[in-house]
Amino acid sequence: MRAADEQEHAVSTTQPAGEHLLDVRGLTKHFPIRHGIVFQRQIGAVHAVDGIDFTVAAGQSLGLVGESGCGKSTTGRLVTRLLKPTAGRVVFDGEDITHTPENRMKEARRNLQMIFQDPYSSLNPRHTVGTIVETPMRLNGINPPQGHKKRAQELLETVGLSPEHYNRYPNEFSGGQRQRIGIARALALRPKLIVADEPVSALDVSIQAQIVNLLQDLQREFGIAFVFIAHDLAVVRHFCERVAVMYLGKIVEVADRRTLYTGPRHPYTHALLSAVPEADPDGTRRRERIRLAGDVPSPVDPPSGCRFRTRCWKAQERCAREEPPLVRLAGSTDGHLTACHFPEEPSVAAREEDIVLDPALSASGDSESTSS
């Protein structure tokens, strides 16, 4: 349709490029590593996020997945300006907030909220639930017609708590309920975008679903856009229309959810998907089996060229030399971008032969359950 003015990095095939709520370009964060007692010298840097681009349209949700050290949480903190980027640009709601001074961030903060992973440490234990939920309104000078207290109680109801919880303290609540308080606080300012950093990973399985459902309801009801950061690929698939896979500070693949989970092109996405355990004893047999060797390399000294090449079964000399750009590959659908010189076939079905790079594992295809 609007293919002509469609940018390569566009978040969705149905959204024109100009209407992005969040537009991130070349975002980079290096944490310096210092040494010394009095005079600290910088001896290196953790390349937490290393030049990533993505966009999120209003009301949409983008998932960021990847393993530890991939930079997904740092990305979330950069977007909400809890961290200052080393380089790159964050445009939110048409305003470049990359270098906005703290005192002028108010307006953006109001529309840009964050939900944290740990519901135990992200709430001040000395404040009542009411104070916690009201504080963002007061700080931003928002005076709802029904009054702060009434509004806070409404919010508590919205997130599935009781208005009577208003005067209680966070330690009286379970993990799932605390996460609800955190969500009520984020909702208090009617934000346009919520960055949710592992919002359910500290919770028990049965509670996770409650929170995921709540976030989905809020998204639909209030049209809030989400950047949903999680390591759990199934949760991300459930929540996000569009998913970006990160590895060592880079986005290696991004696509709409169906494409990414059924027709990925990047070898790392294949490995990641194949590693997800399924609560279906027959499931693993249908899917390809890829077992990488070793762990993710250190982000202090990431590999040259393609960062995945040290664990990739397709790596060649070119991968060490040239960093593959994140582009639409031949045969990929619109909006499906992959950073790979030697992409895989877009299928996750079981292969003729398993790819087992781990020297300790037998390559024989006896991966299925022995229940029968």
Place this chain on the structure above:
Amino acid sequence: MLRYLIRRLLAAAAILLVITVITFVIFFALPSDPALLACGKTCSPSRLAEIKHSLGLDQSFLTQFWEFFKGLLAGRDFGDQSVRVHCGAPCLGISFQTDTPVLSTLLGDFPADLSLGLGAAVFFLILGVGLGTLAAVRRGRAADKAAVGLALLGVSVQIYFVGLLLLYLFVDKWQILPASGYTPITQDPSAWFQGLILPWATLVIVYLALYTRLTRSSMLEVFAEDYMRTARAKGLSAVKVVLKHGLRAAITPIITIFGMDVGSLIGGSAVITESVFGINGIGKLAVDSVQNSDLPVILGTTLFTATFVVLANVVVDVVYGLVDPRVRLA
């Protein structure tokens, strides 16, 4: 590692320089006049001026400091044409009171402090860690309560009280031990040992409390660690789990404090013990020098003690780096 050590030693030297300056400044801010003290009761102004000149006190603050500093690095000469005394580097000056080089006085008194401090430290470390471990293992039971009570008692008593009590009991009343004091070990090892038993005991009682409590709490923290459960899961005996896996981890924070204590003890901080038991150590020297406004000795003792504390700091950090593989010295 070597670079780390060099950097640490340079930093230590800088700290010592700052301490020297501060001591100098404080001395000059004080109202007392050492020349007046040296001059005696029948003091004529001309005699006073003479003494001031011979002590170098008629010179400006900066000149005096510079002279001192030069002496420290290159040695200096004292006196006038008639009597010239050379004081080799590192020269801490010559006592106003006794006209002897400060350094030789310090070195003469040092073995007493070394014997007192190191000896006591060995005892209170072993006993404290032992008692603390026992208390932790028997947590909440009689042995624990006894150890904790003992520790509390130790913290609350004063050195002069314990020292004088011990002297009264062991020397005067029961006459088990000879009058305490310091005899060089080279002269008579048995007298050295007997003379130091009570001073050691006094220091041990006071420090033991601290080490028992430290070890106990450090041990209890370690007991809650997952790796202690792993050690049991391997099939190790309870004794081995506590003494090998537990103590190895629990002792590390104690080393830091121990190093600092030993450093300041042998540097002359056991003043009260010295004076109770009549041991001529650096602590006593320091007290006397302040009473006599003897600037070179004040400076000398201050620097000497500071050197030990600062060096102990460096040693502690290096040792820490050796015992805790997670600490990287660079």
Place this chain on the structure above:
Amino acid sequence: MSLLTSPQPADADPAAAPFLDVRDLRVHFPTEDGIVKSVDGVSFSLEKGSTLGIVGESGSGKSVTSLALLGLHKGTRAQVSGEIRLEGRELVSLPEHDMRALRGRTVSMIFQDPLSALHPYFTVGAQIAEGYRVHHRVSKKEARDRAVEMLKRVGIPQPERRARDYPHQFSGGMRQRAMIAMALVCDPELLIADEPTTALDVTVQAQILDLIRDLQEEFGSAVVLITHDLGVVADIADDILVMYGGRRIEYGTVHDVLKEPQHPYTWGLLESMPQITGDVERRLNPIAGSPPSLINPPGGCAFHPRCTYKGWVPGGRCATDRPELLPVPGTGRHLAACHLTPETRTEIRGRTAAGAAQ
């Protein structure tokens, strides 16, 4: 009744007792607020060469059960009763000294967080060698060689060099491999893995799970895998025991429990968890409420306050009678503790399936 302790047919072969047979295990902790009944009457059995997955949420008693298998509650305030028979030998009443001879040699354990479970001040090689020397009269050199050999077996590159490294110098996955090497150094017959992959990334988790399975095949040991993740058990276990509030609520083969779940809690776990395949439009069906108190557990079925289907049981029995763990008709080895009749269960499952399809 061995029927209630094992999903195996009761009359299979009375002469051969199972390798591991746990009966009516209870672990209670006296506290100031009352007795915490962490494990309250759990039974299961396991043969060599097979894997049992114990599944439950936090507080379900799964980890406390695993520590009881190693006798690690001995000498603590915990009150342990019931029977744990390992090759016919009863472990609950076994004195600490005799239990110690079994720990690490016959029964060994892989812990959840390898960074905190390994001693920070000893090298990895020394820690593995120590485990070997506890049970074997060998020289330090021989134990060291054994440690290096084990590190090599679990896929640690340059094992000679890595044996001299400390745990903090290992990455998370390599650390868990070292932990596995330590657990397997004496060829244990029973290996307990308590959330062995929870602290790990997903690609590393897949490597570690495959490694555990490979090693089990090689050594023929029995494995008890404790996890909250149904995906992990589906991947690796033969039988599944679902625990809730310190008790068993469903027990059977992986296929039976995951394909034909019988207990509403198991349904809840499965429906509340998004899948990597399947319909993304299907709404998750969470279990309402939160896990039960272990000091004052709900009367009757411990799950009834959170159960959507208690209304289907006539007479409010769910709140008063504790359901027995009974075989599911038509299966020999699938047990569930629920008052719902088989017909009602079929009806409910038909409805939810229809609901999901819409």
